[in-house]
Amino acid sequence: MDLADWMVRQGLALDWPQYSKRAYAEARHEAERHERGVWQGSFVQPWRYRTCLRRRGKRPAACSDEAG
16 A cells, blocks of 8 residues: 555645655545545645745745635
């Protein structure tokens, strides 16, 4: 069994396409479709959050999923 695949399917981990080359995209879609784990609520993917902080020079609150 692929532990990473299982974790992504349960919504306990994210598929980071930069490194996985979308190997877990199907697992992510399943978790998202069934609102498992992190997909039960809203959030900003960690890589997008860090990019927001670095490139845009914003404060953490401005990069949250509630910013708008």
